[in-house]
Amino acid sequence: MKKLRAGILGATGVVGQQFVRILSNHPFFETVVVTGSARSSGKPYKDATDWIVTNNPPENVTDLDVLDTNTKVILRNDIDLVFSSLPSDVAYSIEDELASAGVPVFSNAGAHRMKESVPILIPEINPSHLNLVSSQQYGEGFIVTNSNCSTSGLVFGLKPLMDFGINDVIVTTYQAVSGAGRNGVGSMDILGNVIPYISNEETKIAQETQIILGCKENGKIVPAPFDVNASCARVPVLNGHLESVVVQLEREFSVDQIIEAFNSFSGEPQALDLPTAPSNPIIVCQEPDRPQPTRDLSLQVGDLGMAVKIGRVRKQKDRLNFFLLVHNAIRGAAGASVLNAEFARVKGVIE
Ligand SMILES: NC(=O)c1ccc[n+]([C@@H]2O[C@H](COP(=O)([O-])OP(=O)(O)OC[C@H]3O[C@@H](n4cnc5c(N)ncnc54)[C@H](OP(=O)(O)O)[C@@H]3O)[C@@H](O)[C@H]2O)c1
Structure with a gap:
């Protein structure tokens, strides 16, 4: 199976670091973009991140430059999907813009969770809710959230x-x-x-x-x-x-x-x-x-x-x-979101 190219938004934070760890050797996805706030952008991931989840950040990201969390900047890279671990107020518009640009967004943020057409997906519990994405108005893109x-x-x-x-x-x-x-x-x-x-x-x-x-x-x-x-x-x-x-x-x-x-x-x-x-x-x-x-x-x-x-x-x-x-940061956040993307991929919702 060809690996899809993934961006991690808010990759330097508690949840972002778990995304980086879980995706470091993943059979379906590879991390090609990491973003942060103005505090981190332009620095190599290893310098921008106060890494707390294991001994050291995985090698596949250490020298990636942290990009500005900005839709145009992100879209300059060839990405197939994004995982979002942004604060909710920042996530709202950027997730919306990326989905509108045709990018599947798997989000941890609460920004879009209460929308009728946005699934709060936990595939062991409510797998049929994934199909809600077909009622979203984003064209090729969509937003899938996991719960709080x-x-x-x-x-x-x-x-x-x-x-x-x-x-x-x-x-x-x-x-x-x-x-x-x-x-x-x-x-x-x-x-x-x-x-x-x-x-x-x-x-x-x-x-x-x-x-x-x-x-x-x-x-x-x-x-x-x-x-x-x-x-x-x-x-x-x-x-x-x-x-x-x-x-x-x-x-x-x-x-x-x-x-x-x-x-x-x-x-x-x-x-x-x-x-x-x-x-x-x-x-x-x-x-x-x-x-x-x-x-x-x-x-x-x-x-x-x-x-x-x-x-x-x-x-x-x-x-x-x-x-x-x-x-909280794995089943409650990054792990849940990666599982949602895996589920969407085997169901043919992302290819
Ligand atoms: N922590 C959990 O257990 C958990 C569980 C479920 C859901 N969530 C949700 O997941 C999201 C992330 O939580 P977190 O705990 O990982 O937070 P965090 O540790 O504070 O990390 C926030 C991330 O967002 C970036 N960021 C902050 N302000 C930004 C801005 N104005 N523009 C662009 N990027 C910005 C930070 O970048 P810099 O480091 O460069 O500043 C960092 O990468 C939140 O929506 C939270 O509600 C968290």
């Missing part, structure tokens, strides 16, 4: 429960500092502290979860009907969002049935054996004190940060309680 980082973990905890009927969901998040970006949270604010506020996060979790778990009817998404009540806190953890989830289910259930539903959950990326798909999208931890960010998100394990870890599954009357853990 907390939502991307939560929907894995909820999708296998839909056969039991979900009445309502209460979720409390303990979110890592990397979720706020490289310079998002000051060390003096977070060390030894917990901040019970993350701007707009609770609304995003509720809306995005209902859309992702919604049905497609007459070419439009009808959001899932249950309430999602979210409370979000920032905690002094580097990577990994832990979430306490309480779900009221319509049907009788046992803890064993729920664990079986989690363990047996699998989707199209697994059936298609996509390069970034983990073999098991959900891993149920047996230990009573897991999952934990420092113990359960190592990139050395086979799932490469793409599996969602679930533990402490309990029943209290008609409510199911559990914790889940998602790597």
Whole structure:
């Protein structure tokens, strides 16, 4: 398969670095363009980037010059698609311009997520939503988003429960500092502290979860009907969002049935054996004190940060309680976006 030429917008940031890492030896895509802000443009990637994801940036990008995040500059290069890890306010117009110029855009930013024709795609959960791109007005180009980082973990905890009927969901998040970006949270604010506020996060979790778990009817998404009540806190953890989830289910259930539903959950990326798909999208931890960010998100394990870890599954009357853990910058961001592009490629949406 010929490799498609990819640009990474915002390649120097927390998510951009994960894109660079994941695409460094990718069978479908090669990185040919990296962009940043005026702070970085014109510098070689290795000098512009405060690299934090592994020991050193991969060799294929170290000497690439960081380009200005400007549509004309980007289009001067021969690119087949872009991955976007720009701040939302910057992403809005540039993603729009690139899609209008015929470029497929796979975005992490929230800028276009709430548009009716823009899928919030998680191919294990809502593969049919990819087809929404055919109703976009961009001609050859289009925009596909992935969800906000907390939502991307939560929907894995909820999708296998839909056969039991979900009445309502209460979720409390303990979110890592990397979720706020490289310079998002000051060390003096977070060390030894917990901040019970993350701007707009609770609304995003509720809306995005209902859309992702919604049905497609007459070419439009009808959001899932249950309430999602979210409370979000920032905690002094580097990577990994832990979430306490309480779900009221319509049907009788046992803890064993729920664990079986989690363990047996699998989707199209697994059936298609996509390069970034983990073999098991959900891993149920047996230990009573897991999952934990420092113990359960190592990139050395086979799932490469793409599996969602679930533990402490309990029943209290008609409510199911559990914790889940998602790597915010991988399954919650860059890994999710690369998986979306892989899925689009095998489905013939990008060629
Ligand atoms: N962090 C996460 O876990 C996570 C998860 C899901 C979604 N997201 C979303 O992904 C996006 C990126 O987040 P991040 O955490 O990677 O942020 P970040 O670490 O702050 O990185 C931001 C990137 O955007 C570039 N940038 C900033 N201002 C710019 C401007 N005015 N013009 C052009 N480029 C500009 C930066 O370039 P310079 O370094 O050159 O300044 C950097 O490459 C955001 O939309 C965020 O909401 C993040």
